Amino acid sequence: MQNNFTDETFLARWLNNELSDEEVKAFEKTEGFYTYKRIVETSNLLEKPFFDKKKAFQRLLQSRMVSKKKPVITLWSYWLAASVAILVGIFALLPSESIYKSLEGEQLAFNLPDGSKVKLNAKSEISFYEKKWNDKRELNLEGEAYFKVNPGSKFTVHTKCGDVSVLGTEFNAHSRNNYFEVLCFEGRVKVDFMNDTIILKAGDAVRFMDEDKESWIFTQQSPSWTKGESTFENLPLKEVVKALERHYKIHFEFKNIDLKQRFTGSFTHDNLELALKSVFYPMGIKYKLRGKKPILLYRK
Amino acid sequence: MEELDKTNTNLSLCKTKVFEKVFNLHAPLLHNFIYYKCGDSDVSEDIVQEAFIKLWENCKKVLFLKAKSFVYTVAKNLFLNHVSHQKVKLKYHQEIPDELNIESPEYIMEESEFRVILNDAIADLPEKQRVVFMLNRIDKKTYAEIAVMMDVSVKAIEKRMHQALVILREKLGDV
Numbered sequence: 001m002q003n004n005f006t007d008e009t010f011l012a013r014w015l016n017n018e019l020s021d022e023e024v025k026a027f028e029k030t031e032g033f034y035t036y037k038r039i040v041e042t043s044n045l046l047e048k049p050f051f052d053k054k055k056a057f058q059r060l061l062q063s064r065m066v067s068k069k070k071p072v073i074t075l076w077s078y079w080l081a082a083s084v085a086i087l088v089g090i091f092a093l094l095p096s097e098s099i100y101k102s103l104e105g106e107q108l109a110f111n112l113p114d115g116s117k118v119k120l121n122a123k124s125e126i127s128f129y130e131k132k133w134n135d136k137r138e139l140n141l142e143g144e145a146y147f148k149v150n151p152g153s154k155f156t157v158h159t160k161c162g163d164v165s166v167l168g169t170e171f172n173a174h175s176r177n178n179y180f181e182v183l184c185f186e187g188r189v190k191v192d193f194m195n196d197t198i199i200l201k202a203g204d205a206v207r208f209m210d211e212d213k214e215s216w217i218f219t220q221q222s223p224s225w226t227k228g229e230s231t232f233e234n235l236p237l238k239e240v241v242k243a244l245e246r247h248y249k250i251h252f253e254f255k256n257i258d259l260k261q262r263f264t265g266s267f268t269h270d271n272l273e274l275a276l277k278s279v280f281y282p283m284g285i286k287y288k289l290r291g292k293k294p295i296l297l298y299r300k
Numbered sequence: 301m302e303e304l305d306k307t308n309t310n311l312s313l314c315k316t317k318v319f320e321k322v323f324n325l326h327a328p329l330l331h332n333f334i335y336y337k338c339g340d341s342d343v344s345e346d347i348v349q350e351a352f353i354k355l356w357e358n359c360k361k362v363l364f365l366k367a368k369s370f371v372y373t374v375a376k377n378l379f380l381n382h383v384s385h386q387k388v389k390l391k392y393h394q395e396i397p398d399e400l401n402i403e404s405p406e407y408i409m410e411e412s413e414f415r416v417i418l419n420d421a422i423a424d425l426p427e428k429q430r431v432v433f434m435l436n437r438i439d440k441k442t443y444a445e446i447a448v449m450m451d452v453s454v455k456a457i458e459k460r461m462h463q464a465l466v467i468l469r470e471k472l473g474d475v
Contacts, residue, residue, distance in 0.1 A: 009458035011465040012443065015436075035469045042411075042418050043437040049341060051331040056345065057323050060352055061316075153353055167346050188342055190382070199382075201342075 015040060063152035101125045104249040117148040119226050122246040144174035146223050161208065162193035172223045179239060181207040185222060224266060231266040240279060248272050251294035257285060313359035313367060322367045323352055329439060330375055333449060336434040337379060337427055347382065351375040372449060421471040429464035432457055
């Protein structure tokens with residue numbers, strides 16, 4: 001089955017009709033000739049990959065609009081700006097950072113300068129530089145947020161654990177201490193964690209806990225917490241309890257409880273009693289409300 | 301394409317009309333080029349987008365004639381940053397030519413079977429060989445044109461094409 005070719009470009013030249021007549025004749029007599037011919041003929045039937053030029057250019061124009069928003073500055077407005085700058089004085093020298101913060105039991109929804117939408121879950125914080133936004137879409141996140149990103153230039157979410165970046169898509173990012181979780185609802189999302197880079201497609205999710213990586217697939221259209229409910233997929237009880245604490249401004253005490261066991265399910269945000277029942281009843285854990293003291297969790 | 305390059309060397313890329321022309325000229329082939337590398341049309345589309353956004357951002361600095369090499373360089377870098385070398389899965393829409401209808405049923409079966417196997421074998425080719433093979437067979441690019449795109453000599457492209465065919469034959473076996 002091996003052919004002995006005179007050199008390493010023989011077949012390339014054959015394809016380009018650059019061989020001499022003798023070379024061609026000799027080649028046609030070899031065993032492999034028919035297969036080579038067939039490969040070439042069949043590959044001629046392959047169609048070009050699909051690419052919609054018009055649509056792609058429209059998308060490009062849209063993202064350009066976003067970055068093109070810089071207003072035209074006339075000369076006199078420089079004067080105005082200068083006098084304002086003097087008045088504002090030292091404050092103008094400090095880069096102004098916009099901070100959005102939700103407290104325990106609170107959620108917050110707002111738009112970024114380019115119209116991208118953010119929903120902030122309880123006890124979370126987002127900060128970014130509004131002035132630099134048109135040049136670089138970058139923000140810092142502590143806690144959990146759901147993003148609906150308008151198409152455009154690269155959009156990056158920095159967290160203490162790792163970075164998430166996209167061009168335009170919907171995703172949920174959750175980062176606290178040693179916990180980092182990203183769910184992709186639309187488009188594709190790039191997640192950088194330590195030295196690991198992961199690409200998520202719609203319906204993919206990944207989670208890092210104390211450097212252990214877990215990935216799974218899900219079917220919801222948007223995070224349940226934006227609809228008054230928190231849902232968990234095979235999550236250690238420790239994290240579920242923390243989520244309860246964040247949503248209801250409560251605290252727990254544990255007796256005889258293994259916080260490493262995993263919980264799959266959900267709890268509502270507007271009824272503490274029901275929320276406690278739906279988490280702990282299926283786990284076989286009892287709870288006791290004790291007024292202002294932390295709620296006691298125990299197992300007999 | 302060459303005509304446009306020669307006649308309008310001083311055009312500013314910042315003009316939307318010019319930019320659109322440059323986009324229409326280079327984006328499709330750039331898309332295919334990246335697609336042959338990764339086999340994922342979403343990824344290749346995003347990379348093309350990002351490369352042209354970079355071009356737009358630098359429209360004052362980049363000369364009209366350099367636009368092509370600019371977007372190719374950016375796209376190649378983006379691709380390198382991006383890929384954590386997932387297994388390539390190329391999906392092709394294939395035309396079924398009319399002449400095949402004349403053939404006997406067994407022949408059609410055999411032919412389509414051969415295509416499926418060839419498809420898989422192409423997807424399994426090493427990246428460099430696959431890109432050369434596809435650009436030549438599908439986009440009908442000459443070895444010289446591919447050499448410019450990939451920043452290597454024409455000789456290197458010929459070698460890759462040769463290797464691609466040898467590997468494909470090994471995979472397919474003689475029929």
